[in-house]
Amino acid sequence: MSYDRIGTPSQQIIQADDEDLDALSFSHPNxxxxxxxxxxxxxxxxxxxxxxxxxGKIGQNAQPKTxxxxxxxxxxxxxxxxxxxxEPVTKxxxxxxxxxxxxxxxxxxxxxxxxxxxxxRDWDLWGPLVICLTLAIILSIDAPQEQxxxxxxxxxxxxxxxxxxxxxxxxLLGGKVSFFQSLCVLGYALAPILLASIVSLLVHTLFVRxxxxxxxxxxxxxxxxxxxxxxxxxxxxxxxxxxxMCLFFFVFAWMIMIQ
Amino acid sequence: xxxxxxxxxDVDDExxxxxxxxxxxxxxxxxxxxxxATSPSPPEVPHSFFNLAYYQTYFDVDTNTVxxxxxxxxxxxxxxxxxxxxxxxxxxxxxxxxxxxILVLYITSTLISSITQYLVSSHANSxxxxxxxxVSVIYFYGLGLPALLWGATxxxxxxxxxxxxxxxLYGYSMGIYIPISLLCLIPIxxxxxVLVFGGAASSGYFLVQNIYPVLASADNxxxxxxxxxxxxxxxxxxxxxxxxxxxxxxxGPDPITDPML
Numbered sequence: 001m002s003y004d005r006i007g008t009p010s011q012q013i014i015q016a017d018d019e020d021l022d023a024l025s026f027s028h029p030n031x032x033x034x035x036x037x038x039x040x041x042x043x044x045x046x047x048x049x050x051x052x053x054x055x056g057k058i059g060q061n062a063q064p065k066t067x068x069x070x071x072x073x074x075x076x077x078x079x080x081x082x083x084x085x086x087e088p089v090t091k092x093x094x095x096x097x098x099x100x101x102x103x104x105x106x107x108x109x110x111x112x113x114x115x116x117x118x119x120x121r122d123w124d125l126w127g128p129l130v131i132c133l134t135l136a137i138i139l140s141i142d143a144p145q146e147q148x149x150x151x152x153x154x155x156x157x158x159x160x161x162x163x164x165x166x167x168x169x170x171x172l173l174g175g176k177v178s179f180f181q182s183l184c185v186l187g188y189a190l191a192p193i194l195l196a197s198i199v200s201l202l203v204h205t206l207f208v209r210x211x212x213x214x215x216x217x218x219x220x221x222x223x224x225x226x227x228x229x230x231x232x233x234x235x236x237x238x239x240x241x242x243x244x245m246c247l248f249f250f251v252f253a254w255m256i257m258i259q
Numbered sequence: 260x261x262x263x264x265x266x267x268x269d270v271d272d273e274x275x276x277x278x279x280x281x282x283x284x285x286x287x288x289x290x291x292x293x294x295x296a297t298s299p300s301p302p303e304v305p306h307s308f309f310n311l312a313y314y315q316t317y318f319d320v321d322t323n324t325v326x327x328x329x330x331x332x333x334x335x336x337x338x339x340x341x342x343x344x345x346x347x348x349x350x351x352x353x354x355x356x357x358x359x360x361i362l363v364l365y366i367t368s369t370l371i372s373s374i375t376q377y378l379v380s381s382h383a384n385s386x387x388x389x390x391x392x393x394v395s396v397i398y399f400y401g402l403g404l405p406a407l408l409w410g411a412t413x414x415x416x417x418x419x420x421x422x423x424x425x426x427x428l429y430g431y432s433m434g435i436y437i438p439i440s441l442l443c444l445i446p447i448x449x450x451x452x453v454l455v456f457g458g459a460a461s462s463g464y465f466l467v468q469n470i471y472p473v474l475a476s477a478d479n480x481x482x483x484x485x486x487x488x489x490x491x492x493x494x495x496x497x498x499x500x501x502x503x504x505x506x507x508x509x510x511g512p513d514p515i516t517d518p519m520l
Contacts, residue, residue: 147388154390171311172318173351236321244355247362251390254362258369 100127107188108223120227123180128187131194132159135252138197142259155252162248163187170241175231182227186248189224192216193252200256210257217253221246317350317423325352332431335461337468339431340424348423353430357401360437361393367440368504392503397433400496405429408470411485417477428469432462436500443505451505459497463490 084092104127106119136155140148163186167179196216200209224245233241329352331343340348368389405425412420439458443451466489474483 150388168311169318169351172315174315174318234321236323239322240320240325240351244358247355247358251362251365254366254369258373 096126099124100130103127103184104188104191107185107227108191108219110226120181120185123178123184125180125184125187128159128163128184128190131187131190132156135159135190135194135197138194138201139255139259142197142201151255155255158251159187159190162251166244166248169244170228170231170233173233173237173241175228175233175241177228177231185227186224186245189220189227190249190252192219192223193249193256196253197256200259213253213257217249220249224249314350317348320349320351325349328352328431329356329434332465333435333461335465335468337472339428339465339469344427348427350423350426350430353401353427356430356434356437357397360401360433360440361390361397363437363440364393364397364500364504365390367444371444371446371505389504396496396499396503400492401429401433402426404492408485408489412473412477412482415477415479415482415485417473417482419473419476428466432465435462440500440504452501455497455501455505459493463493466493 099122103119103124132155136152136159139155140152143151163183166186167177167182170177170182171179193216196209196213199212203209221242225242228241228245229238231241328343328349332339336342340346405428406422409420409422409425435458436455439454442454445451467486470489471483471486474485477483
């Protein structure tokens with residue numbers, strides 16, 4: 001941190017460059033510099049997860065994040081490893097799809113997805129939108145002809161209103177959770193339900209549908225519980241936060257079973 | 260050239276303003292420090308209806324407390340808020356009781372109709388409109404009506420209770436319909452009538468026991484007549500549940516519901 005001696009106005013920019021190098025090399029923990037108090041645990045978390053970034057899932061969690069302050073305005077830039085200005089469009093789309101895939105893996109099977117919630121800190125609502133729309137389309141195909149439009153709108157509104165209500169409920173109970181991050185997780189946790197709906201679209205036997213729907217419902221609840229146990233709710237209140245999620249996912253599981 | 264002189268003075272003023280702006284900018288890094296210093300202190304709960312922290316006082320409950328209150332609400336007794344809720348009612352229990360009731364009504368009624376259609380061996384189709392019916396009926400009765408009742412008592416000058424208490428009483432009183440609608444899976448028509456109206460009598464008695472003291476505290480005796488409206492609407496609600504969700508039910512000819520409707 002020999003740059004600290006320079007007392008010029010460009011001091012912050014030079015410090016940010018220094019951080020960038022630190023994050024890229026992962027050689028040593030970042031000495032607590034004055035501009036990185038926001039995520040004190042970030043370098044120590046990004047370090048161990050670097051090997052999983054090597055293994056092919058485009059290392060979203062290994063991307064160095066740089067935070068700079070320009071006159072009090074906080075900026076966050078991210079170096080993706082190459083220039084994104086003149087790359088092909090397919091590459092851009094594939095990067096977004098890969099990010100959705102990585103988050104999906106993280107939510108549905110945390111041990112394989114890297115095991116830390118660092119990835120979910122960069123929430124997006126694209127994945128939930130895709131999952132919600134696909135679920136609504138599949139359920140409306142499965143429904144009787146005269147009801148398909150109703151089913152479609154009902155599923156869309158249930159997903160949006162339901163996830164907002166569940167999130168607000170856990171916030172009211174005192175959980176420390178970011179609003180959109182929770183919406184993101186609930187949306188991704190709907191993926192097993194989507195799987196159940198695809199299975200029941202293909203297999204119409206009742207004895208296949210019911211076990212598959214129930215198993216996928218349990219999977220969804222488990223996946224969202226994994227995230228919500230990190231919200232630091234007291235032990236005596238955990239059930240109060242989990243119960244609405246069970247209801248939320250059960251509506252869809254029941255719709256799939258009854259179709 | 261006096262105007263030019265004034266112009267120079269104006270420029271001087273502008274420079275002064277810019278100087279102020281620069282001073283403001285130099286304060287910003289220290290501004291960034293001050294919230295961090297104050298954040299560990301517990302935030303004060305502002306008394307605003309638009310703040311989430313205001314509603315957290317109504318969600319300050321534990322699992323056992325909610326389960327106990329739901330259970331105690333099924334036993335019709337007076338003094339529910341004072342005895343079972345220690346004078347401070349929550350809104351978690353009422354809201355999720357109503358939501359559970361919606362889901363249970365939807366599940367049981369669709370299950371009944373699909374079992375019937377399966378036995379008659381026609382093509383089974385789900386009755387999705389039932390879900391939106393259940394949502395509108397239950398939420399209107401459980402959330403809209405107590406708010407209206409509270410507004411009416413406020414307007415008549417009976418200021419003894421808050422809107423949260425009205426919502427809480429109505430929400431908890433609907434809890435008894437959850438086991439009843441599960442029992443209504445038994446395809447015997449007369450049993451369903453007995454169950455639904457037994458539940459209506461129990462929860463109606465609970466409501467009367469808890470609302471009447473509030474109404475009776477008013478000077479004007481006419482406000483007590485509101486209890487008649489409460490009872491009438493509660494009977495109508497029970498009838499609506501029976502007709503909407505448990506009517507197209509029994510297998511084959513329907514000996515019980517046909518004469519009564």
